[in-house]
Amino acid sequence: MNWPSVIILTLIIAAVVAVVVANIRNKKKGKSSCSCGGACGACPMGDSCHKK
Numbered sequence: 001m002n003w004p005s006v007i008i009l010t011l012i013i014a015a016v017v018a019v020v021v022a023n024i025r026n027k028k029k030g031k032s033s034c035s036c037g038g039a040c041g042a043c044p045m046g047d048s049c050h051k052k
Helices: 005-029
Strands: none
Touching: none
C-alpha cells in the first residue's frame, strides 16, 4: 500500500469509529435513534423506539 491509501483508510476508519462511539454515548444517555418524525403510530419500529 502506498501512503495516500494508508492515510485515506485511516481517515475512513476514524470516521466509522467516531459514529459508533457517538451512537453508544447517545444510547447510554437514553437518546433514541428513532427517525419516524413524530408519526410513530405509522412507524413499524415505533414500539422499539418509545418503550412504554
